[in-house]
Each structure stands twice: as C-alpha cells, then as structure tokens.
Amino acid sequence: MHELNLAMAIVEMAEEEAKKNNAGSVQQIELEVxxxxxxxxxxxxxxxxxxxxxxxxxxxxxxxxxxxxxxxCNACDHTFTMTEVWTPCPLCNTPAxxxxxxxxxxxxxxxxxxx
Amino acid sequence: xxxxxxxGETGSYQINKAGxxxxxxxxxxxxxxxxxxxxxxxxxxxxxxxxxxxxxxxxHKPDESHSGQRILEVRKDILQENNLLAERNxxxxxxxxxxxxxxxxxxxxxxxxxxxxxxxxxxxxxxxSVIEGDQQSMLDAERIAKLDVPTIQINTGTxxxxxxxxxxxxxKSLNIPDHSLLFIENVGNLVCPALFDLGETSRxxxxxxxxxxxKPLKYPFMFRSAQLCLINKKDLLPYVDFDIEQARxxxxxxxxxxxxxxxxxxxxxxxxxxxxxxxxxxxxIAT
Numbered sequence: 001m002h003e004l005n006l007a008m009a010i011v012e013m014a015e016e017e018a019k020k021n022n023a024g025s026v027q028q029i030e031l032e033v034x035x036x037x038x039x040x041x042x043x044x045x046x047x048x049x050x051x052x053x054x055x056x057x058x059x060x061x062x063x064x065x066x067x068x069x070x071x072x073c074n075a076c077d078h079t080f081t082m083t084e085v086w087t088p089c090p091l092c093n094t095p096a097x098x099x100x101x102x103x104x105x106x107x108x109x110x111x112x113x114x115x
Numbered sequence: 116x117x118x119x120x121x122x123g124e125t126g127s128y129q130i131n132k133a134g135x136x137x138x139x140x141x142x143x144x145x146x147x148x149x150x151x152x153x154x155x156x157x158x159x160x161x162x163x164x165x166x167x168x169x170x171x172x173x174x175h176k177p178d179e180s181h182s183g184q185r186i187l188e189v190r191k192d193i194l195q196e197n198n199l200l201a202e203r204n205x206x207x208x209x210x211x212x213x214x215x216x217x218x219x220x221x222x223x224x225x226x227x228x229x230x231x232x233x234x235x236x237x238x239x240x241x242x243x244s245v246i247e248g249d250q251q252s253m254l255d256a257e258r259i260a261k262l263d264v265p266t267i268q269i270n271t272g273t274x275x276x277x278x279x280x281x282x283x284x285x286x287k288s289l290n291i292p293d294h295s296l297l298f299i300e301n302v303g304n305l306v307c308p309a310l311f312d313l314g315e316t317s318r319x320x321x322x323x324x325x326x327x328x329x330k331p332l333k334y335p336f337m338f339r340s341a342q343l344c345l346i347n348k349k350d351l352l353p354y355v356d357f358d359i360e361q362a363r364x365x366x367x368x369x370x371x372x373x374x375x376x377x378x379x380x381x382x383x384x385x386x387x388x389x390x391x392x393x394x395x396x397x398x399x400i401a402t
Contacts, residue, residue: 002275002276005274006194013189013193017189023185023187031193084335085369086369088368096339106190107193108189111184114185
C-alpha cells in the first residue's frame with residue numbers, strides 16, 4: 001500500500017503535536033495499524049525510517065499495535081475474528097461480513113522529553 | 116514506500132488544463148483541524164476505553180513526569196487530513212447536485228476508452244467534466260478533451276494515486292456546473308487508490324476479461340470499496356479463458372453488495388445499462 005504517504009503524514013502529525021505541546025525531543029511514536037487496514041507493517045516501518053530522517057523526530061523509536069480484525073456475519077449475526085478482509089463466517093461460511101474492527105490506522109501517542 | 120508500484124515522493128503534483136502548455140504546480144497546502152490534545156498540566160478523564168482486544172502498556176502514566184518524559188495521547192487517524200478534505204469535496208458535490216464517479220482499475224482495463232464512449236453518450240443530455248489522473252503525460256486528457264468537455268490532467272509524478280487534495284485543487288480549476296457529472300479517472304492501480312477517499316459519490320471498478328478472474332482475491336481492498344464493477348471487453352470473451360461467473364463469485368466473496376455490469380466499450384454492448392446505472396445514481400442524489 002501507500003506506506004510512504006502515510007509515513008509522511010505520521011511524521012507531520014507527530015512534529016505538530018510535539019510542537020503544540022511544548023515538548024522536547026520525541027523518543028517514541030506509538031501507532032495503531034489494524035490487521036485489516038491494508039497497510040503492510042514492514043513497508044510502513046521502512047517508509048517511516050526514510051520519512052523521519054532529518055526531521056525533529058528523527059531519533060524516535062516506533063512501536064505498532066496490531067489491532068485484531070473482527071467482523072459480524074451478515075447472515076447469522078455471529079461475531080468472529082477476521083485475519084483477512086475476505087475471512088468468511090466460521091459458522092455459516094457466508095463471505096464479506098461487516099468489519100467491526102481492524103481497519104484502524106492511527107497515531108496513538110508520543111513519548112516526549114520535557115523541555 | 117509503496118511496495119507494489121515503487122512510487123516515491125508525492126510532495127508536489129501538476130494540474131494541467133487540456134490544451135494548456137504552461138504546467139501548473141499543485142502544492143500540498145496542509146490545513147489541519149485538531150481536536151483537543153492532552154498536555155499534562157491538568158487532570159483529564161478519558162472516555163475512550165481500550166476495548167480493542169489487545170493489551171496496551173505505557174512506559175509512564177500520562178500524569179507522571181519522572182525522568183523528564185511524558186506521554187502525549189494523540190489518537191488521531193493518520194488519513195484524517197485526506198478524509199476531512201474528501202468530506203469537503205463530498206459536501207461540495209452534494210450541495211451542487213454533482214454526481215462524481217471515481218473510476219479505478221489496473222492499467223490496461225480499457226478505462227479511458229470506456230470513459231470516451233461514456234462521455235459521448237452522456238454529453239448530449241448533461242454537462243460532463245473530467246479529471247484525469249496519471250503519473251505522467253497529458254495523453255488521456257487530450258483524448259477526452261477532443262470530445263469537447265472540460266478536462267484537466269493531474270500528474271501525480273512518482274505518486275501512484277490521486278488524493279482528496281489533488282481533486283480539490285483540480286475541481287476548482289474546472290468550474291463544474293450544478294447538476295452535472297464529474298468523472299475522475301484514477302491512476303491505473305488497484306492497490307493504493309483504495310485507501311484514499313476523494314469525496315466521490317460512487318467508486319466504479321473496471322476489470323476486463325483479459326485479466327484473471329482472481330483479481331478480486333488479489334486486490335480485496337479495492338473490490339471491497341467499490342459500488343459497481345464493470346466487466347469490460349466483453350466482446351473478447353470467445354477468445355480468452357475468462358469465467359465471468361467465477362469472477363463475480365470471487366468479487367462477491369469480498370464485497371457482498373457489489374453490483375456488476377458487463378460491457379464492451381469498443382462495440383458498445385452493455386453501454387446502455389451502464390448509462391441507466393448512471394442515471395439512476397443521478398436520480399438518487401437529486402432526491
């Protein structure tokens with residue numbers, strides 16, 4: 001997927017949050033990347049290492065939280081774990097359930113030094 | 116980096132009117148809307164809960180400030196900026212009664228030919244405008260502009276998709292009339308454009324019978340995000356090994372509400388049903 005664009009958006013958002021909160025250097029960036037978000041975590045990590053170069057958050061470490069996918073079956077209403085967007089209902093095998101969780105793509109928190 | 120198409124930096128892009136020689140540079144002017152932020156100067160209850168079935172540890176609690184560090188809770192969607200701008204685009208289209216169709220496909224599905232034929236069919240009845248998206252060249256915009264409809268070309272440079280900012284800039288230079296149709300031909304790519312809402316009314320995916328029936332399984336995010344799948348190049352069916360029913364079934368296993376139409380932009384077969392589908396969409400936004 002388009003990880004470099006996302007990495008650039010993350011860097012921009014992190015820099016702005018740190019500045020707005022009068023923070024010193026950013027030590028850690030915590031991201032949420034749901035397993036159904038369509039983003040490849042390895043590719044995002046690589047893109048971030050490139051996008052963070054020569055920025056105020058260059059030295060920060062990145063942690064990612066991979067939120068599990070959950071869906072609800074459109075036929076039998078069963079709630080189940082989705083490892084892929086096409087995971088069918090395990091009870092009745094109906095495909096393409098409603099995704100309840102797992103598409104998250106968020107900047108959760110920054111660990112920053114006090115100024 | 117985009118591992119599929121290898122695209123690189125997308126900091127600037129170009130918007131050119133068809134027939135215009137001087138390129139215009141589109142800059143990403145970023146405006147931000149922020150919710151509240153959490154600094155540690157005041158106590159502050161959070162209503163969010165960590166109910167995502169995962170454990171979540173912080174090195175420090177937000178109100179602790181030992182060793183000179185603190186945690187800023189942000190909890191913002193990374194695509195927030197694109198999504199906000201997409202909603203602004205959508206609001207503009209709704210207010211002006213414009214039907215905006217985002218055409219997505221892999222390269223070579225016949226998207227531009229289909230668009231040419233569609234514009235020819237529609238333009239006698241409605242005003243039509245077109246935004247063409249490609250990495251390079253004015254070729255597609257020049258083809259469409261020959262049909263005498265307002266057309267602009269957005270060149271994404273090394274970028275592999277259109278985003279809401281590019282469309283926002285593009286539509287400002289188009290001066291789109293009320294109650295008209297706007298077609299956006301996205302960059303030929305079934306991966307990256309899936310993630311970027313442009314504010315369109317409907318997303319129409321074009322696959323052709325010269326592709327594999329397993330496309331929906333290979334690119335599930337795009338198939339999941341579309342409302343209609345046009346199966347193009349129907350006239351070539353006798354010459355290729357393409358099982359339409361299997362293709363539909365594969366797509367339905369990803370997106371149960373996906374609609375299908377079989378067309379041939381070259382022979383015109385099925386184009387009437389596509390035209391009717393567009394009219395139906397247009398009626399829906401009018402009510």
